[in-house]
Amino acid sequence: MSESLEIITNAIVLKTVNYQENDKILTLFSVDLGKITAGLKGCRKQNAKLKFAGQPFVFGEFKLIKKGDKYTVATVSEIESFFDICQNWDLLKIGSAMLEISNIVLNEGEPFPNLFVTLLKCLKQIAFETNVAKAVFIKFVLEIFSGTGYEMQFDKCCQCGGAFNTHIILDFDLGNLVCGLCKGNNCLEIQPANYYVLKLISKTPFDRLSSIKFNDKIFYELVDALISNFEFRFGKKLKSLS
Ligand SMILES: [Zn+2]
Incomplete structure (x- = not known):
């Protein structure tokens, strides 16, 4: 015994x-x-x-x-109590995706205090500041990439170090942005407006996200791109957003 x-x-x-x-x-x-x-x-x-x-x-x-x-x-x-999250369909989807992403990223029995703090902060924000939930979710996914060694760079092409010029491409093999010349086989083009929002969110602290305004079309396109990148990195399909 x-x-x-x-x-x-x-x-x-x-x-x-x-x-x-x-x-x-x-x-x-x-x-x-x-x-x-x-x-x-x-x-x-x-x-x-x-x-x-x-x-x-x-x-x-x-x-x-x-x-x-x-x-x-x-x-x-x-x-x-984050019960408020469960009272709104959009918040519930976003919150559930955060829990699922954390579950995928965490290894059994290995503490990850930074992620704990980030997740808690994000749950609080989406529960009590519902108007920033979408920006919080995008920043949460970016923080997940940085926290697991897949940080995304927004200032220059991650292959040649050059400016993006006309095309901004998310390369899933690299998990990062490349220019039109460095485009690989497994890619998704990011529209300039979406890139602008993504870069802005990446550089803005959580408590200032409410200053960033963007429409639902940009949100859903960014979520598609980031979640595809996440699924590629971690080899798992996210159920909560499907
Ligand atoms: Zn390049």
Whole structure:
């Protein structure tokens, strides 16, 4: 018999899956432990005390019991509620994509404190400053690239170092922007207006994003380009945006 260990950690629920009659398995992003899975027993019963904790976006202080390599949730006290995200279809899609992206990027049991802080900041912003949600999402994806060693450069062609001139191309093999002359086989052209917005978002801190205005067409085209680049880098299809 292995001994059980009690751990207290702040964590965000990334994903939940029903398990057996009344339980759920949570994928947690803990600031100390990184990504872990933990059982939440009895949470699907009518009046379960921890029913609230079995939902994505919950941010709380989790008391976990570790036995062998398995975690069980003992108690949770909510730190902040991002319930507002679930009340709006657009925000829910954006927020769910952030959780899914984090889940893909994180390795089991490896802490990633910078990403934890970024994700938390972004969830707060989309929940409470809904008008900046789209810019926040684009910046979040750019931060994911930088944080995982795939930082995008916006000032010059990443191949020849020259100016972009007429064409700005996202090269999926390089995960970066190239000029028309350096264009490879696996590419997507970025329209100048979209490039301008993307570059501006990359250079603007999160708390100033509300100053950047752009229309939905630009947003969806940028999301398509960035998510294709993400899927190419990490070899996974994003379900939450399809
Ligand atoms: Zn070039």
